[in-house]
Amino acid sequence: MLLDLRKVVTAPPGASTPRIGPVSLSVDAGEMVALTGPNGAGKSTLLAAITGRAPILSGTCRLAAGTRVQLVEQAHRPDRDLPVSGHDFLAAAGADPHPPAPLNDWLDRRLDAMSGGQRQLLRVWAGLTAPGELVLLDEPSNNLDAAARARLHQLLRERPPHRGLLLVSHDPELLALGCDRQVAMPEGRT
């Protein structure tokens, strides 16, 4: 078991309220587990708790010994005037420098010259191929058009085996990709 959450109650970083949870879920090697729930349910906060950036107020969060985590956060626009190409980005992430087409065609461009969808797909590729056994993907299909969503689905279907994926999404297309389990966030916060 790569990740084992039992009745975890957490809260946004730096705050003790509102409380989110309790949530129980597990992710094993090779599994893709979806975490669903409406906007504001605390899905991203739960990922922050797993990565140690938000407090765990009660319950237990266990990562198997030696498990390395990759986190792909929700898309954000990089600053202008940042001389970082796609090659630079993958090298910094320690990711496979040879992504499939059409991602490999974008690598010579600066990140701030790519579209939001191109950057997002590169970030997903980096998360899936950088050293790590557990990959946390936070709303990877947000702001992607139909063609980019299809490429995202392809990346996830052809992901490296033996990695565990925890996928935060409320995109039905993405959830239909063949998740091993779906876990719904509890309604409301306290």
Added chain:
Amino acid sequence: MTELFGLPFLTGLAMAGLLPIAGVWLRLRGEWLAALAVAHIAGAGGVVALALALPALPGALFAAVLGMLGRHLPGAGNSAYGWLILAGWAATLLIAANSPLGETLARQVIEGQLYFTGALELGAAAALVALTLALRRRIDRNELATRLLPAPDPGERFRRRRIALASDVLLAAVLAAGTLSIGLMATFALVFLPAWTAFRQAGDWRRAGRQAVGIGVVGYLAAFALALALDQPFAPVLVATLLVLASGIRLIAPRRA
């Protein structure tokens, strides 16, 4: 002529190559103002050391390291750098005004003393060049990862912080050596202007570093020749030359993004 200016020329050339590299790291962090702050604090440390009849370089280095590591304190940021600039400026001038060497000390630190640098300064600059070349790839990768990718677990955060601390000490040493050799504002200009232009024009990270170093070195060579030919003080000539060079490239060359 060569004997008189050989060591200062080489010392300045080393700093003209090193400070733009510090500039690209600080600009990537969004902390280029740190260069001015740490240079001021280094200047104050150098003046304190001279006032105590100690060598200026260790004093400047100690103060610069303290100033640079201050970025890790809670709430640190541009406000803290603004505070350091004012504190360094006030301390430098007040200590200088109340020490036997008075104005000379402050002028050496604020305006630089490139023509009076010797083997010690050149040795320090050469050591910093060697250290920067040895660590550059690791620091580049760490700074890029810190800026672009979330640290996904405590182990990775610890690893990044450890490399960032080593980078801070190296940056502090480069800024202190620059302040004491070519002067406070010339140091800031070599940190700020080449990276400012390279970040806009370069196609990738490696080219940005090369372009920044190129602007720094070309600006330095032109300024050194101009200052001697026109019998002008070196530091303001260097700042003016870099302003013209960096701004000209920004105006002429197209933006890459």
